[in-house]
Amino acid sequence: MATDITAIANNLRSFYDMADQTVIHVGAGGGQLIDYTSNARSVLAVDSDRDAVAHLETAIANRGVTDRFVVVHGEFSAVVDKSDVVFFEFCLHEMDQPGDALRHALSLASKIVIVDHLPESSWAWYACEEEKAARSWGAVRRLRIKREASYDAVQRFTDYPELLSRLEVLGGQAISRSRRVMDRQNIEIDMKYAAALIQREK
DSSP states (O other): OOSOHHHHHHHHHHHOOOTTOEEEEETOTTOTTHHHHTTSSEEEEEESOHHHHHHHHHHHHHHTOTTTEEEEESOGGGOOOOOSEEEEESOGGGSSOHHHHHHHHHHHOSEEEEEEEOTTOHHHHHTTOHHHHHHHHHHHHTSOEEEEEEEEEEEEEEEHHHHHHHHGGGOHHHHHHHGGGTTOEEEEEEEEEEEEEEEOOO
């Protein structure tokens, strides 16, 4: 993610502190936000992307927190471990059935923290994820939200080839949309995102 990960982690820490809790971290691959969960008592880090999991394992080792993390390559739907909280890291919009994922999370923990792109984000438009984001936030808002906050960030790219290398894996429409900035240098794209805390009804 070509944005200020430290700022995102700080925003999340202010929103909900994972300190001394057991956490299931969904979409943890790549290791961008392990600093947010590294003060937890223990973390089960789950991701379905094998390459992302390899990056995650390297990041965990580099930060010296291997004693608190267990890494699982697989689908969240297969997780049966209980925890205090399930944390979805910019991944709920990628799930075919976000409502089912949230219900499964509530069967494992009494709280869920979601951080994800908002559908009105310019970055969601460039990545062709605005409809996915709208669907996932719709699923979130059908549940009991205890707290919600929105934030502004910026995706930064030195030039168009760097942006294209990030978007071309998302398909032809994303490539087509990216061309509107193909003549620019030091490209900045607004990335609006939100965090939500869901608490299971007793």
